[in-house]
Amino acid sequence: AQKVTQAQTEISVVEKEDVTLDCVYETRDTTYYLFWYKQPPSGELVFLIRRNSFDEQNEISGRYSWNFQKSTSSFNFTITASQVVDSAVYFCALSGYLKLTFGKGITLSVRP
Amino acid sequence: EADIYQTPRYLVIGTGKKITLECSQTMGHDKMYWYQQDPGMELHLIHYSYGVNSTEKGDLSSESTVSRIRTEHFPLTLESARPSHTSQYLCASSRSGWVAGNTDTQYFGPGTRLTVL
Numbered sequence: 001a002q003k004v005t006q007a008q009t010e011i012s013v014v015e016k017e018d019v020t021l022d023c024v025y026e027t028r029d030t031t032y033y034l035f036w037y038k039q040p041p042s043g044e045l046v047f048l049i050r051r052n053s054f055d056e057q058n059e060i061s062g063r064y065s066w067n068f069q070k071s072t073s074s075f076n077f078t079i080t081a082s083q084v085v086d087s088a089v090y091f092c093a094l095s096g097y098l099k100l101t102f103g104k105g106i107t108l109s110v111r112p
Numbered sequence: 113e114a115d116i117y118q119t120p121r122y123l124v125i126g127t128g129k130k131i132t133l134e135c136s137q138t139m140g141h142d143k144m145y146w147y148q149q150d151p152g153m154e155l156h157l158i159h160y161s162y163g164v165n166s167t168e169k170g171d172l173s174s175e176s177t178v179s180r181i182r183t184e185h186f187p188l189t190l191e192s193a194r195p196s197h198t199s200q201y202l203c204a205s206s207r208s209g210w211v212a213g214n215t216d217t218q219y220f221g222p223g224t225r226l227t228v229l
Binding site: 033035037042043044045046047050089091095099100102103104105107 | 145152153154155157160170200202204216217218219220221222223225
């Protein structure tokens with residue numbers, strides 16, 4: 001069975017702080033993909049990144065960076081110099097055969 | 113960039129009414145999905161489709177039904193709405209297959225917030 005655990009439920013930071021959102025997954029598949037989505041207060045889910053299980057290189061996109069470690073089954077997401085617009089719920093997800101398994105989400109609040 | 117649309121965005125309706133939530137995508141994706149999400153909570157898959165004339169129930173039992181007559185269209189219907197159906201409904205789509213270098217990224221619509229009084 002597939003499982004995604006986002007142990008942090010709510011995080012509150014002050015603007016310009018760095019923040020890391022944790023994601024731990026379980027799967028028996030040898031080939032899989034990991035994703036992060038952002039859900040702002042407006043409600044839609046915005047795709048941020050996908051990562052192939054064979055590619056453990058970290059990725060950086062502007063203020064966002066992702067650390068994938070297969071040895072610990074983790075795919076953590078760091079926001080550098082957070083901004084108020086980063087306030088949202090962030091979901092980590094794991095691909096399976098035809099379906100995604102989502103974590104319960106982390107609510108990030110960035111205060112001015 | 114994904115092109116997936118949902119209407120209405122907001123719907124307030126009385127108990128017992130029949131409703132249809134519309135979802136359309138213009139990307140030619142074979143797979144489509146419906147999720148139910150209460151405010152601030154996790155997403156629950158309630159229906160999915162592999163392609164035309166294919167529909168399957170998801171992980172969360174739902175009284176809603178779906179149809180897939182056209183590739184681009186995946187409407188969800190509630191025959192008799194009840195207050196327990198109050199929730200946000202999110203539609204998504206993705207390309208098919210596990211082709212090397214490809215992925216099953218799901219792209220989401222803006223959602224429909226349903227309130228049943």
